Amino acid sequence: MTDNLEFFERAAHVTPGGVNSPVRAFGSVGGTPRFMVSGNGPYVTDADGNTYVDLVGSWGPMILGHRHPAVIAAVEDQLANGMSFGAPHPNEVLLAEEIVRRVDAVDEVRLVSSGTEATMSAIRLARGFTGRNKIVKFDGCYHGHSDSLLVAAGSGVATLGLPDSPGVTPGTAADTITIPYNDTQALTQVFAQVGDEIAAVITEASAANMGVVPPAPGFNKLIADTCHKHGALMILDEVMTGFRVGPAGWYGLEAKPEGWAPDLIAFGKVVGGGLPVAAFGGRTEVMDQLAPAGPVYQAGTLSGNPVATASGLATLTYCTDEVYDTLNRQSRAIAEAVSAEFDKAGIAHQTQVAGNLFSFFFTETPVTNFTEAKRQATEPYGAFFHSMLDQGVSLPPSVFESWFVSAAHDDSALNKVIEALPTASQAAAQASQ
Numbered sequence: 001m002t003d004n005l006e007f008f009e010r011a012a013h014v015t016p017g018g019v020n021s022p023v024r025a026f027g028s029v030g031g032t033p034r035f036m037v038s039g040n041g042p043y044v045t046d047a048d049g050n051t052y053v054d055l056v057g058s059w060g061p062m063i064l065g066h067r068h069p070a071v072i073a074a075v076e077d078q079l080a081n082g083m084s085f086g087a088p089h090p091n092e093v094l095l096a097e098e099i100v101r102r103v104d105a106v107d108e109v110r111l112v113s114s115g116t117e118a119t120m121s122a123i124r125l126a127r128g129f130t131g132r133n134k135i136v137k138f139d140g141c142y143h144g145h146s147d148s149l150l151v152a153a154g155s156g157v158a159t160l161g162l163p164d165s166p167g168v169t170p171g172t173a174a175d176t177i178t179i180p181y182n183d184t185q186a187l188t189q190v191f192a193q194v195g196d197e198i199a200a201v202i203t204e205a206s207a208a209n210m211g212v213v214p215p216a217p218g219f220n221k222l223i224a225d226t227c228h229k230h231g232a233l234m235i236l237d238e239v240m241t242g243f244r245v246g247p248a249g250w251y252g253l254e255a256k257p258e259g260w261a262p263d264l265i266a267f268g269k270v271v272g273g274g275l276p277v278a279a280f281g282g283r284t285e286v287m288d289q290l291a292p293a294g295p296v297y298q299a300g301t302l303s304g305n306p307v308a309t310a311s312g313l314a315t316l317t318y319c320t321d322e323v324y325d326t327l328n329r330q331s332r333a334i335a336e337a338v339s340a341e342f343d344k345a346g347i348a349h350q351t352q353v354a355g356n357l358f359s360f361f362f363t364e365t366p367v368t369n370f371t372e373a374k375r376q377a378t379e380p381y382g383a384f385f386h387s388m389l390d391q392g393v394s395l396p397p398s399v400f401e402s403w404f405v406s407a408a409h410d411d412s413a414l415n416k417v418i419e420a421l422p423t424a425s426q427a428a429a430q431a432s433q
């Protein structure tokens with residue numbers, strides 16, 4: 001038995017489904033997950049000693065690649081001085097200053113430990129600030145697993161949301177209105193019906209958790225304008241896009257040039273560089289409603305942890321313009337190579353791109369929302385995924401996830417990906433017949 005298999009069997013005895021986050025279980029592609037035991041630059045190595053080009057990147061945080069020397073050094077420096085004090089630490093100030101420096105719409109940030117916490121707390125703050133209860137989210141956008149955000153679409157606009165998981169109460173779901181992504185009419189209609197009860201609209205800066213589905217031109221701005229017209233806040237969830245698609249995230253790509261601003265922004269993933277750091281921020285007037293400055297309670301034993309913030313700060317410090325140029329170039333090269341090979345194999349697909357995030361849909365027409373995303377053929381991806389894995393390329397184990405490139409993905413790593421594509425595309429073509 002391989003070590004991967006043995007660990008997975010043992011894990012299943014002591015952990016639900018053998019994993020600590022569902023997508024890792026390979027549920028949608030089948031087979032045994034690989035237990036990754038080390039990483040170096042663009043590569044990861046599993047418990048059996050197989051090395052892969054890593055296109056998961058811990059789902060985004062490893063933007064500089066694994067074991068970037070400056071990040072490791074910063075973490076080791078802090079480790080040598082202790083891990084956690086439950087008192088303020090200079091690293092927290094430095095990281096907050098770096099976020100504020102990069103993102104004009106953010107005057108103040110609160111550091112937390114996961115993206116889930118960031119969006120959950122941003123919603124509480126929006127409710128506290130506006131004195132309103134309802135929030136609007138878009139079907140297929142993922143904002144972490146807090147109760148009020150695990151809500152599926154009801155049957156019509158402004159009908160009650162439905163719990164998207166057992167354990168979420170109908171009462172909680174009732175305060176979340178879920179509408180289709182990129183649907184300007186639904187947005188306008190929901191505000192016409194209950195606009196004065198809506199505390200906030202939360203949206204992924206670009207949807208990328210149903211596969212990559214970019215916002216239609218003007219859609220994000222319409223959200224901002226509509227919120228502001230009705231006294232609601234716009235929460236831009238940049239947990240995935242933040243500091244990845246550019247130095248100031250999606251805000252810097254779209255909002256700033258177009259001259260609009262969200263009220264609150266949630267960050268995660270890259271902002272911790274591989275350790276648990278996330279954050280939410282906005283203008284002072286809103287942020288100062290948070291305890292201890294204001295009445296909205298929010299706290300965390302490990303919030304702003306010195307080691308984690310050292311990792312985040314070093315990561316952001318090394319995310320230079322050159323890093324973003326490399327990321328953009330290498331992401332485009334991979335996306336184009338995959339698409340070309342799918343074409344050769346006669347596989348109908350869409351290459352969908354948002355900044356340097358990309359994913360593929362096995363469908364004839366571009367995907368603009370979750371209903372369309374779910375209509376794609378899912379068989380080709382499992383076959384493609386496993387062929388790539390066998391050839392030493394680790395892809396996200398679900399067709400509904402973005403691919404993550406790092407600045408360490410040099411041409412040698414890229415060539416390994418490209419060389420694996422013909423065989424994997426043939427496997428995908430066979431699976432789709």
Ligand SMILES: *Cc1c(COP(=O)(O)O)cnc(C)c1O
Nearest residue numbers: 114115116142143144237239240
């Ligand atoms: C990953 C993600 C989250 C949740 O972050 P966790 O750290 O996993 O809790 C929230 N929003 C978006 C857009 C994400 O991609």
